[in-house]
Amino acid sequence: MRAPLCCCASSAISLPSLFLPSPFPRNPSPRPARSLSVSTTEPEVSEEASAKPLRRRRLILLRHAESALGDRFTKGRDHDRPLSKAGRTDAISVSYKLQQVGWIPELILSSNATRTKETLQIMKEHAQGFSEAEVYFIPSFYSVAAMDGQTAEHLQKAVCEYSRDEILTVMCMGHNRGWEEAASMFSGATVELKTCNAALLEATGKSWMRPSL
Known part of the structure; x- marks a missing residue:
């Protein structure tokens, strides 16, 4: 099998402005970057499968919008913190910007924390097409984001488990520090994700695949 094709970040969305930088540089440090991989060849495939065209596949890594501080509604549970007023406004803005591009x-695929659920609900209400997407809430997205070096591999496995070849754009919603770390590892560059920022990654291939790590 030929080496998998690495995803590189083609653009990044942040608030209040939309930035469309050049593609991130590959591997700026000696540490090799793991990448969400797209297979350009498949082992032991049928003639029908081998005839699949190369298609552009896109991954959105979105950090939830700003959440409210304090435990007035959560009884001290970080998992249950709702969005702040500013966070709700930012969720509307990023939904429009994703639609525009x-x-x-x-x-x-989303964390089941309250702030990610509320971010997604607002986006579904304000951006055309979001309400038609398949949605899965994955509890481990909340916990893995706090573990050093674990998020990128976890996201790879989740995308491969839930996606199909015909799905071309996947969005994973979660938390720092894991989402910044994963975006940096996938792109081979240092990526900063403030609340309600998104890293946009893409590659061309025949299918999603789980890489050998």
Whole structure:
């Protein structure tokens, strides 16, 4: 099998402005970057499968919008913190911006924390196409984001488990520090994700695949 094709970040969305930088540089440090991989060849495939065209596949890594501080509603549980007023406004803005650049997910994988659920609900209400996406809430997205070096591999496995070849755009919603770490590892560059920021990654291949790590 040929080496998998690495995803590189083609753009990044942050608030209040939309930034469209050049592609991130590959491997700026000696440490090799793990990447969400897209297979350009498949082992032991049928003639029908081998005839699949190369298609552009896109991954959105979105950090939840700003959450409220204090335990008035949560009884001290970080998992249950709702969005702040500013966070709700930012969720509307980022949904419009993703729509403007044409990055509408067909599959959404999200942490089940209250702030990510509320971010997603607002986006579904304000951006065309979001309500048609398949949605899965994955509890481990909340916990893995706090573990050093674990998030990128966890996201790889989740995307491969829930996606299908015909799905071309996937959005994963979660938390720092894991989401910044994963975006940096996938792109081979240092990526900063403030609340309600998104890293946009893409590659061309025949299918999603679970890479050998």
